[in-house]
Amino acid sequence: MLKTLLLASVAALVSTAAIAQESLPQESSQWFTDAQAKIKEVMARQPNTKRAKxxxxxxxxxxxxxxxxxxxxxxxxxxxxxxxxxxxxxxxxxxxxxxxxxxxxxxxxxxxxxxxxxxxxxxxxxxxxxxxxxxxxxxxxxxxxxxxxxxxxxxxxxxxxxxxxxxxxxxxxxxxxxxxxxxxxxxxxxxxxxxxxxxxxxxxxxxxxxxxxxxxxxxxxxxxxxxxxxxxxxxxxxxxxxxxxxxxxxxxxxxxxxxxxxxxxxxxxxxxxxxxxxxxxxxxxxxxxxxxxxxxxxxxxxxxxxxxxxxxxxxxxxxxxxxxxxxxxxxxxxxxxxxxxxxxxxxxxxxxxxxxxxxxxxxxxxxxxxxxSIALNGYCGRGSPILGLCYEVNTATGEGNMKHADTPNLGADNKPYTVIGYLNGAGSVLKEQSDKSYSGSRPDLTDEEAQDKEYLQQALVPMSSETxxxxxxxxxxxxxxxxxxxxxxxxxxxxxxxxxxxxxxxxxxxxxxxxxxxxxxxxx
Structure with missing residues (x-):
């Protein structure tokens, strides 16, 4: 039984090597070649065991x-x-x-x-x-x-x-x-x-x-x-x-x-x-x-x-x-x-x-x-400004479709949301009311407003200082x-x-x- 398993393993290795020699349709992609270069870089590493000065x-x-x-x-x-x-x-x-x-x-x-x-x-x-x-x-x-x-x-x-x-x-x-x-x-x-x-x-x-x-x-x-x-x-x-x-x-x-x-x-x-x-x-x-x-x-x-x-x-x-x-x-x-x-x-x-x-x-x-307690929203298309609104993924076919669409994603309240948010903090959408209770809703927001230096990202739990x-x-x-x-x-x-x-x-x-x-x- 052990001999059979060993032979099967060798056969699998030979088969894998043969496949690796075949031309793949994706091998000209930069994603593919970059990953291959990374493997070579990692394999060439030699640990440095000298004493650190x-x-x-x-x-x-x-x-x-x-x-x-x-x-x-x-x-x-x-x-x-x-x-x-x-x-x-x-x-x-x-x-x-x-x-x-x-x-x-x-x-x-x-x-x-x-x-x-x-x-x-x-x-x-x-x-x-x-x-x-x-x-x-x-x-x-x-x-x-x-x-x-x-x-x-x-x-x-x-x-x-x-x-x-x-x-x-x-x-x-x-x-x-x-x-x-x-x-x-x-x-x-x-x-x-x-x-x-x-x-x-x-x-x-x-x-x-x-x-x-x-x-x-x-x-x-x-x-x-x-x-x-x-x-x-x-x-x-x-x-x-x-x-x-x-x-x-x-x-x-x-x-x-x-x-x-x-x-x-x-x-x-x-x-x-x-x-x-x-x-x-x-x-x-x-x-x-x-x-x-x-x-x-x-x-x-x-x-x-x-x-x-x-x-x-x-x-x-x-x-x-x-x-x-x-x-x-x-x-x-x-x-x-x-x-x-x-x-x-x-x-x-x-x-x-x-x-x-x-x-x-x-x-x-x-x-x-x-x-x-920082969090990132989705589903944002590539290039959505990290400090701004989360834009829809561009699903158009052909070249040039990597960057996000021009339409912001909307929540169930039909309002856009930012890429970054916090679970708690001073930017909470819940505000204290006169009776000491908390209530509120998300305000409408433009991309320009969200990227302002003084803008506080929307948060959930109201706190004076985020945790x-x-x-x-x-x-x-x-x-x-x-x-x-x-x-x-x-x-x-x-x-x-x-x-x-x-x-x-x-x-x-x-x-x-x-x-x-x-x-x-x-x-x-």
Missing amino acids: NVILLIADGNGVTTNYATRLWMGQQEGGMGDDFVQPQEAFPYLALAKTYNINAQTPDSAPTAGSMNTGVKQLFNTINVSDKAVFEDCASVKGNELETFAEMVSKDGKSVGVLTTARLTHATPAAVYAKTAARDWEDAVPEGCTAQKDIAAQLVDQMKAGVIDLAMGGGRRHFIDKSITLSEEENTKGKRTDGKNLIDEAKAAGAEYAWNTETFKNLKLDGKTPVLGLFEDSHMKYEADRTDEDEPSLADMTKAAIEYLSKNDKGYYLEIEGGRVDHANHDGNAYRAVTDGAAFSAAVAMADEMTDDEDTLIIVTADHEH HSGVDVAIYAKGPWSHLFDGTVEQNYIFHVMNQAVHGDGMDAAENGGAMEATPASAN
Whole structure:
């Protein structure tokens, strides 16, 4: 019986090979030839198992698979194409996986523990950063003895430099995960009265700069570094939020750091690789890309270029986390326009990082911390503007029928609908009535109105701020050990690939910082 099965298998293989040699009517199609070329490209790949000198982790906050898709179409359509066949820089990376984003105690994740999981190797509790599951949210005393060691601390011990960039506040969840340990992500400039187990997040950043763990940090959030009684220069126009009388910007400068707060001072940074750098370009978050000018503040790509120039001066290498923080905020606002324009700015930072580094010695990982409750309608013809109305599929025969018809699809209410919508948010079609009940219907809408920068996409559940979702996010990677990204993984796995890439085979966590276990604060 076994012999019969083997013979049948051989015959099938021979038959398949014979068919493959036959001429197929579709083989001249570009779809066909492109797929054949892709197979050859994938088959030629050779895993890079060299030790990584540098690691760059790029996180577009809130840029899950659906948001990433929307940005892809927007970028492609801005170049005059249909959009769906456009390739963002990270989408050309050779290795890909999906990450599960839930927190230990939350099906729908928060940015603080998701970023923390990437920086420590273990999943964490909702709204906490880099403390173990033995800690308690908003319980300061529970922090002591439950601090986790970060990847930044580990590689700093190896002599590498560390940088963190964001378009959000530097004290916000994702950038804070590089350097801070806190029972509450909102303790950006103060901790509860009597709290001695930890400092506020801004103070922790300056402490880590003084300790030589963080060499370069740039983003927004000046207000969390100065007391409310302190006035900075008139141009900076910052009102502090601290209540301890401190000016942490002056403390950083007194410790030897260079400080930049606008485009001019950013361009004047020495970037010598030795002098610590602190850039705080806004009172709170940096501007949305749609509202930013080069005179206001540097772009994320500008900061990426400066950071790599600076960090590359260390012969032992570096770790750099780059966050496109405001994709998330635009989604929370229900404003797809700013979500995709900030997504495009993030893609420019990815391209910059890729251009300035060598795949042989630099592991680049591009991912998101979570997705949002964003959704895409159908059935849209190709080229339907991603921010506009969903147009009917063109079913005409012959060449030139790929682009959508000129007629918008209609709902059962005989009104057109947009390609993008949200399950909840400020754009809800349900409005509060005088009796506190909610009711409403969808308004008529033109394509021009839908593509306006200020337009909020239609949503279902009324909320002042749209929510995250628990959907998986993509991981794109290239460089040493990037082939370890495969299949569906837990989000904390990202840390372990970074660790493997930097420390090589046989790495014992206990010998390299013990990131798998809680370590006392005194060890840091």
